[in-house]
Amino acid sequence: MKVLVTGGAGFIGSHVVDRLQARGIEPRIFDLVPSPHHREGDVDTVLGDLCDRETALAALAGCDAIVHLAALADVDQVTKDPELADRVNVRGTHVLLEAARELEIGRFVYASTIWVYGDAAGPEAVDEDSPLGLPKHFYTATKIAGEMYTFAYTELYGLEHTILRFGIPYGPRSxxxxxxxxxxxxxxxxxxxxxxxxxxxxxRFVYVEDLADGVAASLVPAAANRVYNLVGRExxxxxxxxxxxxxxxxxxxxxxxxxxxxxLKGGNVSGERAARELGWQPTTxxxxxxxxxxxxxxxxxxxxxxxxxxxxxxxxxxxxxxxxxxx
Ligand SMILES: NC(=O)c1ccc[n+]([C@@H]2O[C@H](COP(=O)([O-])OP(=O)(O)OC[C@H]3O[C@@H](n4cnc5c(N)ncnc54)[C@H](O)[C@@H]3O)[C@@H](O)[C@H]2O)c1
Missing domain, CATH: 3.90.25.10 (UDP-galactose 4-epimerase, domain 1)
Known part of the structure; x- marks a missing residue:
């Protein structure tokens, strides 16, 4: 199995690349920059801007699935340049969805965040079925937009997806x-x-290598068209x-x-579904x-x-x- 990892040179993406390899899955990095965390030639890599349709199609060609992690993920950067955040996080996601539809890619895994729960993340536990309110931060707005586009592509065109809402990752390469x-x-x-x-x-902090393992686990057939919180246990x-x-x-x-x-005092986001359906729980x-x-x-x-x-x-x-x- 070959999987395109957008943002594979980044913090989380570089660990996803490692975890895929550990599971015998062949990753291909698609990023603006070469991975500083892998030796040159060790991982198949396409360098380029995912917002460019032709580049995205070339990167995705021959892959069975895509794990879409590339984004403007630093909220301070998003605050400074919302236009770029919209271009990469929203329109860039759409370019990839369209490329995946055209090439009939088997699975589109979209990286989101538990911040989509926003203020709903009070003392009451929230899970993947909890309603999402309107976002307060532009970053969160772009991530919710990505979720909605991904979902709609399944409804309209039958592109299989998995949406992952990450807890707050920490660990090497942070x-x-x-x-x-x-x-x-x-x-x-x-x-x-x-x-x-x-x-x-x-x-909900989550150790990044555990998180990356959860991402790799989400490629199983049972995770088709499901949403999962990948969060720490407490x-x-x-x-x-x-x-x-x-x-x-x-x-x-x-x-x-x-x-x-x-x-914000911090919310109680449940990771039970990922444990039950993916057999994934963080262990570190x-x-x-x-x-x-x-x-x-x-x-x-x-x-x-x-x-x-x-x-x-x-x-x-x-x-x-x-x-x-x-x-
Ligand atoms: N780090 C967190 O706290 C956190 C929490 C929850 C969710 N997430 C999500 O996880 C994903 C990965 O986050 P991260 O912390 O690893 O970010 P990161 O900034 O470390 O990595 C993002 C990667 O995307 C690449 N990229 C950016 N624009 C691109 C473009 N136009 N074309 C190709 N590549 C491009 C960057 O070069 C970078 O290597 C993001 O989607 C983010 O929203 C992150």
């Missing part, structure tokens, strides 16, 4: 602005970790992230500053995932690996607001 990465960078620099409010606001609070990073990296102070009004405990991320960062930077240490509280002041970078 963007430096994501919260685990940012706390790690501060801790490695010996700086305090600062939490706005009491730190009980939480998110919500992880900001306080718990800070403590874990401190325990792994070293004894830096954790400081609480005043919280922001209207901070949070502390282990953080340790692997820290090992990767220190290896990349040529720094010595840090051993796990015990923790104590301290005090200092700095501000870390990561909400927007995590969408």
């Amino acid at each position: 963007r430096p602005t994501a919260v685990v990465a940012a706390f790690t960078a501060k801790a490695l620099a010996g700086q305090p970790l600062t939490i706005a409010g009491d730190g009980t606001q939480s998110r 919500n992880t609070s900001v306080r718990s992230i800070a403590r874990t990073v401190r325990d792994v990296v070293g004894d830096v102070p954790i400081v609480h500053i005043e919280g922001r009004a209207g901070d 405990p949070f502390a282990e995932g953080v340790q692997r991320y820290v090992d990767w960062v220190t290896d990349e930077a040529g720094m010595p690996r840090v051993a796990t240490v015990s923790s104590t509280d301290g005090s200092a002041a700095a501000v870390l607001r990561q909400e927007s970078a995590e969408l």
Whole structure:
């Protein structure tokens, strides 16, 4: 089986490529840039812009399925350039849907986000059948648009799809602005970790290699025309992230500053359907995932690996607001 992975050079996509190979599935990367995470020649790669119809058709030719991950995924970038976000995330998705229809591709896997649940993600559990409200962020709007286009192509043209709503990924190859990465960078620099409010606001973090395995698992026949949340098993609070990073990296102070009004407390997104129908559940405990991320960062930077240490509280002041970078 041959699978086109758009965005295969990126954070999540590069891990999806690895997990597909591990399952004996042949990936082909389709990205603007070569993967910095694979040796040249190791993975079949098409370089180009997915918004270009001819390039997209050429990339998809000979594939059995497509896993569509490429996007403007950094919300700060989306805020700065909504036009580009619309071009890549919405119209680019449409170009690929059309190419998949034309080439009669067997499955279109679309990468979405649990942020589509928005404010519905209160204390009540939400699952794939929960209604979606109107999005507050343009990024979320583009991701919902991609879901809707994908769904409509199944209804209209019979193109088989699977929609995956990812929790908040962390782990090796992560963007430096994501919260685990940012706390790690501060801790490695010996700086305090600062939490706005009491730190009980939480998110469904998911270790990226587990997530990538869930993506690969979603190619099974049973996942045809289904939506799945691929999330961690439990919500992880900001306080718990800070403590874990401190325990792994070293004894830096954790400081609480005043919280922001209207901070989302974090929702309870169910991953039960993926467990039941795909047999997929994340297996990496949070502390282990953080340790692997820290090992990767220190290896990349040529720094010595840090051993796990015990923790104590301290005090200092700095501000870390990561909400927007995590969408
Ligand atoms: N990282 C997260 O926190 C997160 C959470 C939920 C869902 N997602 C979704 O997962 C997917 C992957 O996210 P990521 O974090 O790996 O992003 P990333 O930015 O690391 O990777 C995206 C890749 O897409 C490529 N790309 C962008 N525009 C392109 C174009 N026009 N043509 C071809 N390739 C193009 C980029 O070069 C990059 O390699 C996205 O669809 C994103 O919306 C991400």
